[in-house]
Amino acid sequence: MQFKDQVGFIRQHIKKNKLRVFMTVLAATMGTAFLIVLASVGFGIHETIRDQMLSNRLVTEVQVHQSEESGDPGEHVEEIKKLAHVKAVVDRQQLGTNQMSLFGEFEGNHVLVVTDFKEEGKVGFALKEGRLPQNANEVVVGSHFTDYLYSEEETESGDFKTYEGDLIGEQFTYRIDDVEGEFVEEELTLTIVGIGENPSREWVSDRNIYAHDAIIPELERIHYSDHVTGSDDHPDASQLFYHDVAVYVDKLENVKMVSNALRDKQYYVFSIADELEQIDVFFLALKAGLVFVGTIAILIASIGIFNTMTMAVTERTREIGVMKAIGADPKLIRRLFLMESAWIGIIGTVLAVVISYAVSAVSNYLLPIIVSAALGEEDFSELNVTFSVIPWQLVLIASAISISVAMISGWRPARKATKIDVINALRQEL
Amino acid sequence: MISVEDLNHSFKIGKKGKEKRVPVLKRVTFNVQDGEIVSIVGKSGSGKSTLLHIMAGFMHADSGVIRVNGVETSSFNEAENAKFRLDNFGFIFQNFQLMPGLTAFENVELPLKLKGVNQTERQQKVQSLMQHVGLTNVQDHYPNELSGGQQQRVSIARALITDPPVIFADEPTGSLDSETEQDVLLLIQSLNKARNITFVIITHDDEVARTADRVYTMRDGELSEGGMHDAV
Structure with a gap:
């Protein structure tokens, strides 16, 4: 049929x-x-x-933290980079001290981050405007830099006045405190050479000042300028900065493998993939x-x-x-x-x-x-x-x-x- | 054409565990020649319908051999029997056995559908046969809209549509009045002559038996040649 x-x-x-x-x-x-x-x-x-x-959070990001056995991951970035499937290792060094930026009549509440721009570029760090820093006095500012500039002066509507001009090429002074917690008189003059791209999440504000690692000796010198050389509590550079190390894996399916490799090296590891798996x-x-x-x-x-x-x-x-x-x-x-x-x-x-x-x-x-x-x-x-x-x-x-x-x-x-x-x-x- | 050798069959009756075997066919042996009309007569319960059912492959006998055109059909399984029936046999039943949901045309067309014939060829063959048996004017009627004679003509057309060499007819005129009975018998005779179709007719009616070239009589499961009166 x-x-x-x-x-x-x-x-x-x-x-x-x-x-x-x-x-x-x-x-x-x-x-x-x-x-x-x-x-x-x-x-x-x-x-x-x-x-x-x-x-x-970024799904291929693995945050690496120091354990008692591992040592500071910031000190072993090159070693971590050699692991299979690692696309980039971003070691953001943040200042663990009070800091202040002065932009003309405005005072800023920003965070200075020293980073490796080459590694940042691999994981999507992009500029909205300008270029990357080439020396110790050049910086890139986050896209919300001006939102964190405050003036004593109020506008007619009663709000605080904010800076509305161009940023590229502008200079501002930057101050940090000393070991006693007092702001040091000596200032650094930094030039804005680039503005970072807006963060992909609308609700995230980027108020960072991204600097080249050439700035580290300058900051250390200022921070420890009043310190008595040769005393027992000799300054250690690692006390001024703390490392925030993030490893970026090439593919989501390899995150677990990289996480395990880092765990084998005794680091504390956190990745969204671990949480997602559960x-x-x-x-x-x-x-x-x-x-x-x-x-x-x-x-x-x-x-x-x-x-x-x-x-x-x-x-x-x-x-x-x-x-x-x-x-x-x-x-x-x-x-x-x-x-x-x-x-x-x-x-x-x-x-x-x-x-x-x-x-x-x-x-x-x-x-x-x-x-x-x-x-x-x-x-x-x-x-x-x-x-x-x-x-x-x-x-x-x-x-x-x-x-x-x-x-x-x-x-x-x-x-x-x-x-x-x-x-x-x-x-x-x- | 058809040869039946030493066919024996019995039915089980009674409650399970206390069954009795009642013989219905006893050493039945006979032949049907190509193109002849053979009728098997006998009283009700004599075993004539059982013989037809076994010859048609609706059931298996306890023992014995049936050959159709040299092919031993008695050893066929159900699927082989179905295929053999479709290619070689046509059936005419006492109560017509038409599909109530199909028109006269569709009922005649059904065996061709089962054979997988395409629609155009089906249409031509059915149309031509309906004309031959005088059913063109009622081809779109459903069985319940037809008279007994018309229904039996549809049934005959359905049996003929695949051009089978053998047609089994089980009491073909049993539900018809005498006038229609004559019409149907004449149609069977004319088809036998025109198409050289072999007919095996089961009947208890002497009138029907008389249209046959040869008559066999079944009595208590035993078959003998000759009419009922001859046998007596």
């Missing part, structure tokens, strides 16, 4: 029992939609939490649980399919007998019934997918509004919380489960149809 004729045969039978088939399709649709929507909540919460975590495992279990619960709904729907197909076989016993008598292959009979149950499964699944996407979209739109209204928190709807996400993998899993269950439900009735005895079937009354 040609496939087209088999489809026609099934269509004709479905037409004959429209209501019963409709109710069965409805049950299959509801079961599958329940599975998809239920699991989509797991996917939605997982995605929201991942987004929240990833939006604050969260992913938890959500994988949660999603599997939700799919399992949803599958129970499909199994309940399968009882409907089983009943419908059993009824169909019983009602068509004589017809099946006639078909077998005139020469229909038992395999063809089984295929026709399996195709009918698969059709119920497929239509049910297609409808369920459409309905699930609609439910998902509506819930993502309405739930934040409802929750914020109920809790009285207006900001909730702006938090970008995703309640339900339906990835294609979920659609694939749900479809496979639904269609398989439909076919398994139809298997026994289909087998029963092939076992129908021709002689008994032909004896049935019309």
